[in-house]
Amino acid sequence: MFCFTQSLRFVNVRLINLGLIYLRIAAPLLALMLSSPMWANDLSTLNIALIEYANDPSYREEVTDARYQAQPWGRLDTAVELAIKESRFAAQKSGIKFELVKHEVDELAQLPELILSLQAEGTQFLLLDLPSEGVKLAAQAAKYSNTVLFNLSGLDNNLRDENCQANLLHIAPSRRMLTDTMAQYLIFKKWKEVLVLHNETVADQRYLESLQGSAKKFGLDLVALKPYTLGNDPRQRYQNNISLLTAKDDYDVVYVVDSTGEFAVDVPYAIVKPRPVVGASGLVADWWHWAWERNGAPQVNKRFKKKAKRQMTGYDWSAWLAVKVIAQAMLDLPESHNGSVTAESLLDLIRSEGFKLDGAKGYPLNFRPWNNQLRQPIFLTSLNRVIGRAPIDGFLHPVNNLDVLGSDQDEGRCKLNRGVSP
Amino acid sequence: MNKLFKTFKSVALVSLLLASQQSQAKSGYVFVSSEKDDLVTVFEAKSMDKVTAIKTSERPRAMKLSKDGSLLYVACGDADAIDVIDVATLKVQKSIEIGEDPDRFDLSPDEKYLYASNEDDGLVTVYSLEENRKVAEIEVGEEPEGVLVSADNRLVYVTSEVANMVHVIDVQSHELIENIVVGNRPRRMLLTPDQKQLWVSNEVGGTISILDTAFYQPVAELSFSLRGVRAESISPVGMVMTKDGQRAYITLGGANHVAVVDIAANKVIDYILVGKRAWGVTLNHDESRLYVTNGKSDDLAVIDTERLKVIKSVPAGRVPHDVVVDD
Numbered sequence: 010m011f012c013f014t015q016s017l018r019f020v021n022v023r024l025i026n027l028g029l030i031y032l033r034i035a036a037p038l039l040a041l042m043l044s045s046p047m048w049a050n051d052l053s054t055l056n057i058a059l060i061e062y063a064n065d066p067s068y069r070e071e072v073t074d075a076r077y078q079a080q081p082w083g084r085l086d087t088a089v090e091l092a093i094k095e096s097r098f099a100a101q102k103s104g105i106k107f108e109l110v111k112h113e114v115d116e117l118a119q120l121p122e123l124i125l126s127l128q129a130e131g132t133q134f135l136l137l138d139l140p141s142e143g144v145k146l147a148a149q150a151a152k153y154s155n156t157v158l159f160n161l162s163g164l165d166n167n168l169r170d171e172n173c174q175a176n177l178l179h180i181a182p183s184r185r186m187l188t189d190t191m192a193q194y195l196i197f198k199k200w201k202e203v204l205v206l207h208n209e210t211v212a213d214q215r216y217l218e219s220l221q222g223s224a225k226k227f228g229l230d231l232v233a234l235k236p237y238t239l240g241n242d243p244r245q246r247y248q249n250n251i252s253l254l255t256a257k258d259d260y261d262v263v264y265v266v267d268s269t270g271e272f273a274v275d276v277p278y279a280i281v282k283p284r285p286v287v288g289a290s291g292l293v294a295d296w297w298h299w300a301w302e303r304n305g306a307p308q309v310n311k312r313f314k315k316k317a318k319r320q321m322t323g324y325d326w327s328a329w330l331a332v333k334v335i336a337q338a339m340l341d342l343p344e345s346h347n348g349s350v351t352a353e354s355l356l357d358l359i360r361s362e363g364f365k366l367d368g369a370k371g372y373p374l375n376f377r378p379w380n381n382q383l384r385q386p387i388f389l390t391s392l393n394r395v396i397g398r399a400p401i402d403g404f405l406h407p408v409n410n411l412d413v414l415g416s417d418q419d420e421g422r423c424k425l426n427r428g429v430s431p
Numbered sequence: 432m433n434k435l436f437k438t439f440k441s442v443a444l445v446s447l448l449l450a451s452q453q454s455q456a457k458s459g460y461v462f463v464s465s466e467k468d469d470l471v472t473v474f475e476a477k478s479m480d481k482v483t484a485i486k487t488s489e490r491p492r493a494m495k496l497s498k499d500g501s502l503l504y505v506a507c508g509d510a511d512a513i514d515v516i517d518v519a520t521l522k523v524q525k526s527i528e529i530g531e532d533p534d535r536f537d538l539s540p541d542e543k544y545l546y547a548s549n550e551d552d553g554l555v556t557v558y559s560l561e562e563n564r565k566v567a568e569i570e571v572g573e574e575p576e577g578v579l580v581s582a583d584n585r586l587v588y589v590t591s592e593v594a595n596m597v598h599v600i601d602v603q604s605h606e607l608i609e610n611i612v613v614g615n616r617p618r619r620m621l622l623t624p625d626q627k628q629l630w631v632s633n634e635v636g637g638t639i640s641i642l643d644t645a646f647y648q649p650v651a652e653l654s655f656s657l658r659g660v661r662a663e664s665i666s667p668v669g670m671v672m673t674k675d676g677q678r679a680y681i682t683l684g685g686a687n688h689v690a691v692v693d694i695a696a697n698k699v700i701d702y703i704l705v706g707k708r709a710w711g712v713t714l715n716h717d718e719s720r721l722y723v724t725n726g727k728s729d730d731l732a733v734i735d736t737e738r739l740k741v742i743k744s745v746p747a748g749r750v751p752h753d754v755v756v757d758d
Contacts, residue, residue, distance in 0.1 A: 095573045098594040098610055305592055305616070308574050311551055340595055340612050367592075367615045367635040371685075372663045410661060 052106040055350065057332065058127055059089055059136045060120070062143055063113045067269070077270030078293040078392065079187075085138050085161060085328035086111060087317040092332030095312075099336040103350055107332065117143045121150035128154050133352035136331050138324070141165035141212075148177045157352045157359075159334070161327035164268075165212075166219055169380045169416065173423030176356060178334070179382045180327040182296050184219040186415035190294040190387040190399040191287055192223035193413070195262060197401050200285070204260035205234045206276070212268040220266060220288075233258045239272050255280035264288040291391070294399070297326035297370070298390045306369045330368055330383075334359055337366050371398070372411060380423040384411040457500060457716070458518050462755045463724060463731050464491040464505055465748025471505060472748050473521060476715065476758040479733060479745050485521055487514045492752045493535040497542060500757050506533040506547060513547065513558075518757065530556045530568065535619070537578045537587070539602070546587050548575035555589050555600065567605050571598045577620040577631070581644075588629060590617035597631055599647060609647045613640040618668045624676040632667040634684060639667060653681075653692065657702050660686045669712035671721070680721055682709040689723055691739060701739050705732040711753040724751040 061084065066072065073082050086109060093107040100107050112127070114120055117139070124147050127135065133156050137144050141163035148158055148168075158177045160168060164184040168177070195201065203224070207217045217234070224231050235255075238248040247253050255263060263280050265288040267273040273289035285291055299310045299320040309329070313321040321329075338355040341364070358364060360381065365373040374385050389397040400410045412418075460482065461474040469489055473482040488510030495504045502524070503516040511531050517524040529536075529547050533556070536547035544566075545558040555575060557567040572594025579588045580602075587600040595617060599609040614633025617640070621630045628650070629642040639653035655665050666684030672694075673679075679692040685708055691701040706725025713722050714736070721734040724747065731747040731754060734740065 095593050098572050098591070098596055099612075102610065102612065305574055308550055312573065337595070337615075365615050365636055367595075373615060373635050373637065410663070 052101060052104060054108050055100070055105045055134070056108050056110050056132045057089065057093070057134045057136060057335070058132050059086055059109060059111050059138060059328070060123065060147065061085075061111065061113045061138050062117060062140065063115050065138075065140060067140075072269075072271075075270075075274065077274055078290055078390065079295040079323060080270045081162070081324040082319055082322050083317065083325075085136075085325055088313065088321070088325035088328035089136065089332055091313055091316055092329040092336075096332055096336035099340045103339045103342065105339075105350060107335075117146055120146045123147075124150035128156060133157065134335055135159065136161055136328060138162050138328065141168055144168055144177075145172050148172070148174050151176065155352050157335075157356050159327075159331035161331060162324055165215060166416070167215075169382050170422040173380045173421075173425060175381070175425050176352070177381060178331075178359065178376060179380075180331050180334070181323070182385060182387060183382060183415050184216055185222060186382075186385075186387055187294040187296075188216075188220045188223040189226065189414045190389065191264070191292070192220075192227040192229050193399050193401045193404050194292070194389050194397055195229055195287070196227045197403070200261035201228070202230050202232050202259060202261045203264050204255065204258050204262070205231050205264045205266060206237050206254055206272075207234060207266035208238070208272065209236055210268070213266050216266045216268050220264065231264075232260050237272060251276055251279040252281050255282065260284060262287050265290060292396060293390050295388050295390045296323040296385060297321060298323075298388050298395050300390075300393055301370060301388060301395045304369050304371045305367075309369045326368070330366070330374075333368070334366060337364070377412070377415075377418070379418045379425055380416070380421050381425060382415060384409065386411065387414060458757045460518070460757050461722060461731075462494060462503060462757070463711075463747040463751050464494050464753045465729075465751045466490050466492060466508075466726075467749035469507075470748045471503070471516065472751075474731075474745065476720075476756060479743050481745075483521055484748070485516060485523065487516075487523060488512050488526055493533075494753045494755045495536065495538060496755050496757055497538070503755065504536070504538070504545070506536050508532045508534060508550065513545065527558060527563075528565075529558060530554060530565070534576050535578050537580045539580050540582060540584050546578050546580060546589075548578050548589060550574055550576070553591070553593075555587070557605065569600055569605050569607070571600075571607070572596055572610075576618050579620045579622060579629075581622065582626050588620055590620060590631060592616045592618065592634075597629070597642065611642060611647050611649070613642070613649070614638050614652075619670055621670045621672055621679075623672065624674060630670055630672075630679070632670055632681065634666045634668055637662060637665045637667065639670070639681065651697075653699075655681075655683060655686070655690050655699060655702075657683075657686060657688060660688070668710045669723075671712050671714050673714065673718050680712055680714070682712045682723055684708055684710060687725075689721070689734070703734060703739055703741065705734070705741060706730050706744065711751065713754050713756055715756045715758050720756075722754045722756060724754050726750050726752065 076082050089109050135158045138161045144160050144163035160179045166183050166185050169183050240249050263286045265273040265276050267289035277286040277291045338358045341358050364375045368374045387399045388395045400413050404413050406413045459476050461476045463472045471485045488507035490509035491505045491507050493506040505514045513527040513529050514523045515525050530549045532551040533547040534550040547556045553573045555569040559566045572591025574592035575589050577590040589598045597611045598607050601608050613631045614636025616635040618632045618634045631640040641651040643650045664685045667681050668684050669682035671680050681690045688702040690699045693700045705723045707727035709723050709725050711724035721736050723732045730744050732741045733743040735742045
């Protein structure tokens, strides 16, 4: 082995002197040579597309400025760029360099067309910073192609259930993982009587269903469900007045179901009884928090803050981690693949049980083979502190404790056939 | 000698000479750095009675004793410095500015240079102890951690927790001559006594990568399995090997145990329960005692290596990190 590598390296050096034209002809040799650091200038570019929805309401300036808990505080390109920089050694080893290319649609209906045009130019790695319905549209358009899609922001459970897809990887946790996290914590604290405030929008109805599922799984008692509306109309005071919403029932906590954060932000300290507020404000389940002090997280947060001039959110973490997934798979790729990185070859590695990834929040991370959801711990957070991390001690799973969060193998409606390429 | 006079005032020199005389008989101390209260706690090794606690710069972590035992170097991450403790007086003698957030470090075998990883910047700082100045900064992968200089003073090995690699740096040119892929979040390293193998602990990967130093190739991987402990809790960090290269002790972090590896038999022969989040580990001179810092139970476990049992556990500051024995 030693002689073999050494002699190859010797050949490399000689070939450099012969000039680059010869190198381009000898493509397989080139691939081998690119693994050597001295070829840093000859790296081929691998585009990573970040796809955004221009009219996404969660990115309106007044919303990002308000810094609602577990909502994005800015666009995700900085996180992608940071991860690209951190992955340079891994990419270089495969003879490539990553490049971020941003794309934007004004209407979600334009997504299929954009996806097809990206496929036509050979872009294989797509990061989707889209609402759940956008993720669904984009994924459908890419269903039978040699691409890998990363869902960064869509929390809807059904993307992991009936709308699951072999080449769609979910970095963001499902809503159910977040409600399971909160349910675990409430059970752990013995705060079992829960008053639920919820909205009638489609997104919040799904959120509510998720909470009801978690309550059933862990044994919470949802004592009352109270629909709320935003506004000051006195005729609707029983829906828009927080005191009136919270005066009647007996409860240990108030759970605010609000997928936008706009109503929830006003609820803590405004309810009638001296009780904690959880859900979309107060104590919030989130998949990243800038105040986490362990597992190398402070270093990640510092690097991000330096670049972005703001703190890092779960959405930023999704974008950062998606690039890390690609980079880790490249490190795991057998050397014979160097220089010929394709989405398909990486996808098999990424979806294998042996795949391990460091996400700076503890536990080796990988994907659930039955629905492509990233296994990950989830934080319980206040505005400026991480209060706990789920899975909480004592909540066990027969195989992997991370699988107590979200739908388990036998519960989900998605059964991805492992080992079969998309 | 002139240089020494320039560096230290004559008073300091006297104490330095005294210190080196004393240290030939060894100080008999155990030193434990603790991250959250900025202390190096000193114990008398035989009794494990606390002698004193030395106030250091902010967040002391990795420590290393000079060959003559007169100086204890302590990397203080939040102070961007390496404190130098005079072992004779048990006082911080000076503080070396080493760049942002020094994590681990090593001294060249001739003790002329100090190599430190700067966790925040993705750099390795090369510091001349003779000239008292920074001589180079070498760019490596993000969150560099373990630093190790080869016994022949030709190479410096550095782990990057983010790149999942060991960088091999040429001491002369300061160039990266090799980037070796290892497991997830590589932390610490050790070289076998014959220098033929480099062991790397992969904290998130839960394994030890064993690399051949001649070919820079992985030759083996060591993994762990404990009854009643989930695979994801096994997070190896600290390592120490006996001088005959027959046995290694590896702290398993969140699994709260130390693994005892019989190298000839190529297997883990025992797991010793020590305390919460075991990281730092070292052996005493005759290798009869093993010392382990437990970061989340704020104590130091002392193990009898014959019986492989914890014989004592002593409080050792808030979040004890590293341990050095001078006996």
